[in-house]
Amino acid sequence: MKKLIKYTKGSACARNLLLENGFDDLIDFPLDLFVSGLGATILYKPMINSDGRIIFGKKNTIIEINDGISFEAKKRFTIAHEIGHLIMHKGVDIHNDNEATMSWFNNKEKQAKNGRVEYEANQFASELLMPSAIFYEKQKGIKFSPQLLRDLSIFFKTSLTSVAFKYIELGDHPICLFHSYNKTVKYWMRNIDFPHFIIDKTKLVPPEDSVAMEFFEKGKIYTKEKSKQPIWKSTWLELKNWENDNDFNFYEFCIITPMYNTVISVVWEE
Secondary structure, three states: OOOOOOHHHHHHHHHHHHHHHOOOOOOOOOOOHHHHHHOOOEEEEEOOOOEEEEEEEOOOOOEEEEEOOOHHHHHHHHHHHHHHHHHHHHOEEEEEEEEOOOOOOHHHHHHHHOOOHHHHHHHHHHHHHHHHHHHHHHHOOOOOOHHHHHHHHHOOOOOOOHHHHHHHHHHOOEEEEEEEEOEEEEEEOOOOOOOEEEEOOOOOOOOOOOHHHHHHOOOOOOHHHHEEEEEEEHHHEOOOOOHHHHOOEEEEEEEEEEHHHHEEEEEEEE
């Protein structure tokens, strides 16, 4: 059965933009050229505390991208995020974006601080780079694994984090994500079909027996071959009184960014 794709304001805007310009996707199309076709210009320059910036002028619009971004997937997402501002948020003269404004974890506190426009720009960027209909078909019927996320990341030329969040929305297999920063759980989310109860660990340290805590306490980062680590259900989730940890097969895969001391824990059951 085909999954019902629900579009947010940002993702619907990106989908419509692709259709209006005759594109199914931009996977192999230069984003610089796409931006030019929209009447804006991209400039790559050194930037401090900022990954991207859009400046609306009376005649010209400039999108500035930090030339210090070495990860191509991050550069593409930053450009797509600024395109979102270009299309949806022309009322503001300047938008500055960095790791905080482009974070996928937008709880109420962050939305109040960063503004809903950043959330919309993230949803726009996700849809522009990974059109939902194509994403759904690429993962359909394939067993969930870290390698599936890597394969989707390579195909769409996007980060593992972006792919994991897209999978939450459209993936066949129920998963949940936990975002930890500086040894503190900042936020978590799950897809609607995830059948287990999650104990809220927001503002607490990650579980002692989690893969995330291995990184924070020991600096442990597993190789690709060993990145799928078995864990107990009780590590991240509630274990009912009548349940036994031995009766479940749970795993944790961590997307680690040492530069920012962050860990995205992907948790699922087989």
